Amino acid sequence: MKFKRLIAATLLIASAGAAGAAPNAQAILAASDAIRNPGKPFALSVTLVEYRNAKQTDGNTLTVYSKADANSGQFRSLIRFVAPARDANKLMLKNGNDLWFFDPSSKASIRLSPQQRLLGQAANGDVVTVNLAKDYQAQVAAEESVLDGDRQNRRCYKLALAAVSADVTYHRIEMWLDASNSRPVKARFYTESGQLLKTAYYRRYQPQLGVERPTETVIIDGLDPNWVTVMRYGNYAWREVPEVWLQRDYLPRFKPE
Amino acid sequence: MRALVLLLAAATAPALAVDEDAAALLLADKTSTTAEQSSDWRMYAETAVRESRRQGAGIALHGARVSIDARFDKTFAPGWRAVFADRLDLNRMDGVPGNRDINTLKEAYLSWQAEPDRIVDLGRINARNGVAFGYNPTDYFRGGALRSVVSLDPASLRENRLGSAMLRGQALWNGGSLTALYSPRLADQSSDSVFSPDLGATNQRARWQLGLSEKLSAALSPQWLLSGGAGQSPQLGLNLSALANDATVAYFEWSGGRAASLAAQALKSLGDAAFRSRLSAGLTYTTPNNVSLTAEYQYNGAGLDQAGWNALRRGPPAAYGLYRGLVTNIQELPTRDHVFVYAVWQDALVKHLDLTAMVRYDAADHSRLQWLEARYHWTRVDIALQTQLNTGQSGSNYGALPDRRVWQAVLRHFF
Numbered sequence: 247m248k249f250k251r252l253i254a255a256t257l258l259i260a261s262a263g264a265a266g267a268a269p270n271a272q273a274i275l276a277a278s279d280a281i282r283n284p285g286k287p288f289a290l291s292v293t294l295v296e297y298r299n300a301k302q303t304d305g306n307t308l309t310v311y312s313k314a315d316a317n318s319g320q321f322r323s324l325i326r327f328v329a330p331a332r333d334a335n336k337l338m339l340k341n342g343n344d345l346w347f348f349d350p351s352s353k354a355s356i357r358l359s360p361q362q363r364l365l366g367q368a369a370n371g372d373v374v375t376v377n378l379a380k381d382y383q384a385q386v387a388a389e390e391s392v393l394d395g396d397r398q399n400r401r402c403y404k405l406a407l408a409a410v411s412a413d414v415t416y417h418r419i420e421m422w423l424d425a426s427n428s429r430p431v432k433a434r435f436y437t438e439s440g441q442l443l444k445t446a447y448y449r450r451y452q453p454q455l456g457v458e459r460p461t462e463t464v465i466i467d468g469l470d471p472n473w474v475t476v477m478r479y480g481n482y483a484w485r486e487v488p489e490v491w492l493q494r495d496y497l498p499r500f501k502p503e
Numbered sequence: 504m505r506a507l508v509l510l511l512a513a514a515t516a517p518a519l520a521v522d523e524d525a526a527a528l529l530l531a532d533k534t535s536t537t538a539e540q541s542s543d544w545r546m547y548a549e550t551a552v553r554e555s556r557r558q559g560a561g562i563a564l565h566g567a568r569v570s571i572d573a574r575f576d577k578t579f580a581p582g583w584r585a586v587f588a589d590r591l592d593l594n595r596m597d598g599v600p601g602n603r604d605i606n607t608l609k610e611a612y613l614s615w616q617a618e619p620d621r622i623v624d625l626g627r628i629n630a631r632n633g634v635a636f637g638y639n640p641t642d643y644f645r646g647g648a649l650r651s652v653v654s655l656d657p658a659s660l661r662e663n664r665l666g667s668a669m670l671r672g673q674a675l676w677n678g679g680s681l682t683a684l685y686s687p688r689l690a691d692q693s694s695d696s697v698f699s700p701d702l703g704a705t706n707q708r709a710r711w712q713l714g715l716s717e718k719l720s721a722a723l724s725p726q727w728l729l730s731g732g733a734g735q736s737p738q739l740g741l742n743l744s745a746l747a748n749d750a751t752v753a754y755f756e757w758s759g760g761r762a763a764s765l766a767a768q769a770l771k772s773l774g775d776a777a778f779r780s781r782l783s784a785g786l787t788y789t790t791p792n793n794v795s796l797t798a799e800y801q802y803n804g805a806g807l808d809q810a811g812w813n814a815l816r817r818g819p820p821a822a823y824g825l826y827r828g829l830v831t832n833i834q835e836l837p838t839r840d841h842v843f844v845y846a847v848w849q850d851a852l853v854k855h856l857d858l859t860a861m862v863r864y865d866a867a868d869h870s871r872l873q874w875l876e877a878r879y880h881w882t883r884v885d886i887a888l889q890t891q892l893n894t895g896q897s898g899s900n901y902g903a904l905p906d907r908r909v910w911q912a913v914l915r916h917f918f
Contacts, residue, residue: 293536293537293539295534295536297527297530298854300526300530303854303855304854304855305536305882307539309541326541328539328540328541328542329539330882330883330917331545331547331882331883331917331918332547332880332883332885332917334541334542334545335541335545335574335576342721343722343746343749344721344722344746349662350574350576351545351574351588351662352631352658352661352662353629353630353631353661354631354658354661355634356634357634357744357745357746357752357754358752359746359748359749359750359751359752359787359788359789360749360750361749361750361789361790361791361793362750362752362787362789362793362795363793363849393521393524393525395528395531396528397525397528445524447524447527447528447531449528449531462531464527464528464531466523466524466527471523471524471526471527472523474527474530474531476530476531476534476536478534478536488619488620489677490619490620490675490676490677490680491619493675493677493678493679493680493716493718493724494716494724495673495675495679495680495682495716495726496675496680499614499616499622499673501576501578501584502541503578
């Protein structure tokens with residue numbers, strides 16, 4: 247129901263935009279969140295390929311179970327590592343800044359700090375399953391044409407996002423959303439000091455769980471542009487994720503289908 | 504001139520960014536991925552060669568080891584899960600009696616999840632507690648669990664050990680859980696025959712444990728434990744961890760209850776039962792370049808104080824030997840105060856190279872154990888070089904370990 251209201255609001259904004267009125271930045275950001283993130287609990291597989299200086303240096307496959315918190319709207323995720331073999335069946339629970347890692351071999355549940363990147367580029371997941379409209383105040387900074395992930399010129403709203411709370415990873419985000427349908431096209435993520443952390447391109451739109459969604463994110467490191475991570479998503483499915491699963495004590499029990 | 508350079512730099516920056524983005528997108532275009540399927544198995548073979556030099560004499564001893572480690576975890580019917588974990592170590596060491604091949608049946612149990620929030624397990628289970636890294640006073644099922652020690656890395660000690668045979672039930676609710684387990688007495692004596700399941704090592708007496716977790720706030724979820732068994736008073740335990748800031752995790756682990764001192768247990772003397780605490784408290788700080796540093800203070804209220812430890816070291820060797828044998832077997836600290844430092848640097852200087860360093864320091868006798876590992880990994884293969892240095896006076900905690908210096912090279916292949 248909430249989702250339908252969101253779509254209706256988006257359509258309203260789109261038509262208002264066509265009539266020349268100023269678009270509501272927060273509403274189009276929420277609409278783009280709904281394009282990236284399914285509105286009900288879901289599962290998908292993620293394949294990450296990492297490049298340094300155009301040479302592949304790493305590859306991982308993960309299975310992600312995700313569910314939005316009814317109060318905060320933010321996603322809580324259970325992540326299972328599928329490949330490489332050394333990390334197979336290790337698990338992570340991400341609930342905002344509450345991060346837990348579980349290794350079935352040693353039975354150790356370890357709390358991680360957001361800065362601790364225990365398993366490489368998986369931390370880039372936050373570029374994907376995060377509801378930005380909940381944590382950021384958006385303003386339309388410009389309406390401009392940008393090159394999208396397929397190197398096509400696309401008319402976009404450039405949104406300037408400022409963090410509402412202090413406990414988010416990115417202090418400031420620039421985000422380009424397709425002016426015709428609010429699809430995320432490109433984003434730049436910054437630290438508090440204004441340092442560019444990463445650039446992300448959202449591309450390969452395909453129908454998944456009833457909506458055209460980006461099935462690939464290309465992430466370019468802000469400090470070293472030769473460090474590139476390609477994240478591909480597949481096997482989308484609606485999956486029930488009971489609340490009791492989203493806690494440390496369930497990690498030893500979590501066995502995805 | 505400087506202004507001109509800055510102006511040129513500013514003018515060319517967006518163009519450079521566009522070029523870099525275009526190059527990255529081209530790489531992504533060429534990326535072919537096949538999502539790998541999850542497997543119920545995780546298996547690896549490992550071979551290691553080692554050189555050790557004994558304390559004092561300095562004679563080098565050489566040895567080799569081949570190990571196979573397998574873990575199987577399968578849901579074979581809705582709600583039913585089978586878990587099996589086993590390790591075989593084939594050891595060959597020059598000049599050391601008792602070259603042993605040892606199989607460690609780590610886990611073998613069935614799990615029935617009747618409801619998403621109700622679970623029962625039966626079989627041999629590695630039931631491990633504790634948020635600390637180097638010393639886990641609430642890890643009540645660690646006694647007798649080590650059958651084959653291949654590395655002193657705490658992660659290896661946690662992984663390569665025997666579970667205990669038990670019946671375990673767990674109920675979960677939103678933000679908390681209650682776990683109850685009972686582990687019966689099944690055998691009298693430990694066995695060193697190669698393929699023995701060695702239930703005598705883990706199930707020599709009946710034991711039980713209750714565990715309660717409850718989320719108090721978004722950031723705080725303590726775990727309370729109560730553990731007991733034949734021949735012991737119940738012990739209360741607490742595990743707590745919290746985020747101090749974006750880069751730091753703080754943790755606290757405590758266990759307390761009426762207990763005899765380790766000396767009384769080892770020497771079979773009576774009459775010193777009292778309330779004793781054991782604890783570990785520490786911080787893990789991660790630097791921006793992904794070096795994780797852990798510093799931990801450890802306290803064992805059942806261990807010997809400095810005077811008692813010095814007296815034991817100067818006393819009859821048999822008593823000293825009994826005491827050391829007991830604390831090694833039950834994975835306890837022989838003395839009261841210890842400091843543990845553990846550092847991991849992932850992708851150190853080059854991608855896929857991990858450096859790990861560990862120091863254990865005994866404040867009673869100032870002896871130290873230092874351990875360092877460099878591990879490089881490919882997709883399915885790891886190579887590692889490890890070195891260990893035990894220093895301290897004769898009879899001290901680490902100075903009395905048989906080896907002063909150990910080098911070990913390890914090759915691991917994941918299947």
